[in-house]
Amino acid sequence: xxxxxxxxxxxxxxxxxxxxxxVPERPAYPRAEGQSRADVLxxxxxRILDYRAGFVRVSPDGVRxxxxxxxxxxxxxxxxxxxxxxxLPDGLDVRRDTPPLTHAQLDGVDSVVxxxxxxxxxxxxxxxxxxxxxxxxxxxxxxxxxxxxxHAHQIVxxxxxxxxxxxxxxxAGRPLTWLxxxxxxxxxxxxxxxGVHGPRTLRVIVVDG
Amino acid sequence: MSGLHPARPFPExxxxxxxxxxxxxxxxxxxxxxxxxxxxxxxxxxxWEELRVLGAATKDASLAHLSDRLLELEASVKARxxxxxxxxxxxxxxxxxxxxxQGHGVTELxxxxxxxxxxxxxxxxxxxxxxxxxxxxxxELIVQLSHDTPSHILVPAIHRxxxxxxxxxxxxxxxxxxxSDDPAVLxxxxxxxLRQKFLTTKMAVSGANFAIADTGTVCVVESExxxxxxxxxxxxxxxxxxxxxxxxxxxxxxxxxxxxPRSSTAERMNPYTSFWSGVTPGDGPQEFHLILxxxxxxxxxxxxxxxQTLRCIRCSACLNVCPVYERAGGHAYGSVxxxxxxxxxxxxxxxMDDKNANTLPGASSLxxxxxxxxxxxxxxxxxxxxxxxxxxxxxxTTLESVAMGAARYAMSEGWRFEGAVKLxxxxxxxxxxxxxxxxLPGLLGGWTQSRDLAPFPPQxxxxxxxxxxxxxxxxxx
Ligand code: SF4
Numbered sequence: 001x002x003x004x005x006x007x008x009x010x011x012x013x014x015x016x017x018x019x020x021x022x023v024p025e026r027p028a029y030p031r032a033e034g035q036s037r038a039d040v041l042x043x044x045x046x047r048i049l050d051y052r053a054g055f056v057r058v059s060p061d062g063v064r065x066x067x068x069x070x071x072x073x074x075x076x077x078x079x080x081x082x083x084x085x086x087x088l089p090d091g092l093d094v095r096r097d098t099p100p101l102t103h104a105q106l107d108g109v110d111s112v113v114x115x116x117x118x119x120x121x122x123x124x125x126x127x128x129x130x131x132x133x134x135x136x137x138x139x140x141x142x143x144x145x146x147x148x149x150x151h152a153h154q155i156v157x158x159x160x161x162x163x164x165x166x167x168x169x170x171x172a173g174r175p176l177t178w179l180x181x182x183x184x185x186x187x188x189x190x191x192x193x194x195g196v197h198g199p200r201t202l203r204v205i206v207v208d209g
Numbered sequence: 210m211s212g213l214h215p216a217r218p219f220p221e222x223x224x225x226x227x228x229x230x231x232x233x234x235x236x237x238x239x240x241x242x243x244x245x246x247x248x249x250x251x252x253x254x255x256x257w258e259e260l261r262v263l264g265a266a267t268k269d270a271s272l273a274h275l276s277d278r279l280l281e282l283e284a285s286v287k288a289r290x291x292x293x294x295x296x297x298x299x300x301x302x303x304x305x306x307x308x309x310x311q312g313h314g315v316t317e318l319x320x321x322x323x324x325x326x327x328x329x330x331x332x333x334x335x336x337x338x339x340x341x342x343x344x345x346x347x348x349e350l351i352v353q354l355s356h357d358t359p360s361h362i363l364v365p366a367i368h369r370x371x372x373x374x375x376x377x378x379x380x381x382x383x384x385x386x387x388x389s390d391d392p393a394v395l396x397x398x399x400x401x402x403l404r405q406k407f408l409t410t411k412m413a414v415s416g417a418n419f420a421i422a423d424t425g426t427v428c429v430v431e432s433e434x435x436x437x438x439x440x441x442x443x444x445x446x447x448x449x450x451x452x453x454x455x456x457x458x459x460x461x462x463x464x465x466x467x468x469x470p471r472s473s474t475a476e477r478m479n480p481y482t483s484f485w486s487g488v489t490p491g492d493g494p495q496e497f498h499l500i501l502x503x504x505x506x507x508x509x510x511x512x513x514x515x516x517q518t519l520r521c522i523r524c525s526a527c528l529n530v531c532p533v534y535e536r537a538g539g540h541a542y543g544s545v546x547x548x549x550x551x552x553x554x555x556x557x558x559x560x561m562d563d564k565n566a567n568t569l570p571g572a573s574s575l576x577x578x579x580x581x582x583x584x585x586x587x588x589x590x591x592x593x594x595x596x597x598x599x600x601x602x603x604x605x606t607t608l609e610s611v612a613m614g615a616a617r618y619a620m621s622e623g624w625r626f627e628g629a630v631k632l633x634x635x636x637x638x639x640x641x642x643x644x645x646x647x648x649l650p651g652l653l654g655g656w657t658q659s660r661d662l663a664p665f666p667p668q669x670x671x672x673x674x675x676x677x678x679x680x681x682x683x684x685x686x
Binding site for chain 2: 003006007009010011013014015016017018021022023024025026027029030031032047051100103104107120122123124125130136137138141142159160163164167170171173174175176177178179180181182183184185186187188189190191193195196197198199
């Protein structure tokens with residue numbers, strides 16, 4: 001099989017097909033009116049709760065206690081490099097991912113604590129660009145509980161704001177994971193079942209200031 | 210797994226499908242539920258109409274520059290350490306996947322739900338090479354284990370109930386516990402079964418919802434997390450995408466992440482979306498292949514009326530609002546693309562001389578609900594009417610402007626077309642010569658100036674259905 005041949009033929013077919021096509025004008029991106037910061041944060045909280053994920057808002061010196069509460073009974077915790085050490089309570093069995101844990105080792109961990117790159121209020125979406133404090137993709141995928149600590153200033157109003165905020169990371173070749181609530185399926189008689197393969201529980205901590 | 214080709218003409222297949230009361234009850238429940246939720250999700254967003262216009266224009270711009278976009282995508286994926294392949298047709302795409310698998314000595318691989326892979330009948334082809342493809346989406350797994358075919362783009366096992374799934378899983382998953390019919394218990398059994406596969410399988414195959422030319426980024430939108438598992442944990446990842454899925458720049462993704470989830474599952478956002486660009490050292494698969502599939506798409510692109518079909522983002526909103534789909538179900542369309550989108554996409558991909566596919570443009574009441582629901586404003590009724598003309602016309606001729614004018618006029622208001630059809634039918638007796646109408650009075654006269662027209666069927670789908678209902682054939686009001 002000649003791939004070069006297939007490539008040339010497909011490109012030729014396309015060029016023949018669109019030969020005399022006008023390039024359409026694209027309208028401007030429609031934007032909602034500006035919201036106050038308080039409204040943006042309130043919307044985010046509302047969406048996270050709507051996804052039946054945990055939500056709590058704390059001051060900077062309350063993070064450690066909030067993480068402890070969010071972890072609940074989970075004892076074995078994996079944390080990515082670059083996570084603020086002040087966020088971690090004592091008495092946990094903390095695993096580091098350097099050198100990288102095997103899939104089997106990761107499967108034996110109860111929970112993961114991370115930060116994020118940006119969060120979108122209107123849709124309640126948390127965007128990870130897997131930079132420092134967020135870990136490689138498998139870290140927030142295999143453990144059953146994900147605790148995510150977000151600075152209030154990282155929460156933007158809309159999807160387009162989120163897309164702009166991570167444009168640099170994407171152009172640098174980094175992968176992204178968008179999370180909106182936890183894993184869910186409605187495949188059997190449209191009954192919603194939470195937690196199929198991803199983390200079954202998501203708990204969000206928003207840090208003011 | 211059935212591919213693109215319908216095995217029977219639509220009217221024949223629909224007749225047997227509407228007699229399945231389980232199917233009809235499930236369909237009614239699911240389509241009604243999603244329909245109502247969707248209206249709420251859409252109503253919540255200001256500027257929904259402007260977003261639709263922008264979404265349509267963004268896709269049109271990509272399609273107008275398609276070869277440049279694909280070349281740019283190829284270059285940026287390669288620059289990120291990925292491999293790019295081109296496949297003219299289904300056979301070439303299947304062969305590429307099989308070769309990659311064989312190159313790694315793989316006999317089992319995991320799959321993310323992908324209609325494009327169903328379109329090329331990938332699983333069956335891999336089987337023939339001794340490679341077993343395991344579906345990891347819960348509904349796809351149900352469909353696969355029961356040797357069935359999907360009946361909905363979004364909810365492929367919409368035609369199955371919990372008791373059937375309970376029996377299936379108890380038989381097939383080898384779970385030591387006897388499973389109850391609670392959906393949570395059944396989903397838990399699938400989780401246990403698939404967990405080991407995710408952690409240990411070397412290769413995965415996915416489709417792609419979008420790909421971004423300037424960054425070389427591929428995107429998979431999902432709910433369960435099986436997609437994240439497949440694109441993250443294996444060593445080798447192969448993604449198959451139709452060439453129409455490419456967008457220009459990273460910023461272009463935004464409008465579709467607003468339009469798709471609300472139109473599809475009626476959520477503000479789907480639970481998980483994965484984006485990756487080639488290979489990321491130390492994170493995820495270290496070998497990535499992207500297969501760019503034509504398989505008839507360039508022919509659709511060449512057609513002035515039909516090309517808007519390529520804007521489709523496979524949200525399934527048109528299925529859920531379609532009165533014909535709700536009654537006939539996905540299997541009646543006989544193709545991996547059911548519902549209104551299937552009625553226009555399948556015959557175009559297969560060409561109008563495919564004798565079963567060319568019955569699909571008739572699978573519509575032309576009520577216009579699909580156009581209103583479509584987030585990228587594909588004028589499905591317009592394409593349906595156009596394709597009906599093509600099916601009736603002489604091979605090789607194109608519709609002339611006068612006929613198009615008639616179609617456009619008729620479509621400007623739904624009732625006018627329905628009315629015109631009724632009139633035409635009522636009055637067609639004297640005009641039929643040898644099975645063809647050679648002249649048609651009134652509104653639709655334009656159609657027959659350039660071509661002969663097969664007589665209108667004696668009943669519209671709606672009338673036909675009403676009659677069946679009256680006969681009590683379906684068991685439900
Ligand atoms: S045709 Fe429109 S409504 Fe139907 S699946 Fe495609 S994008 Fe969705």
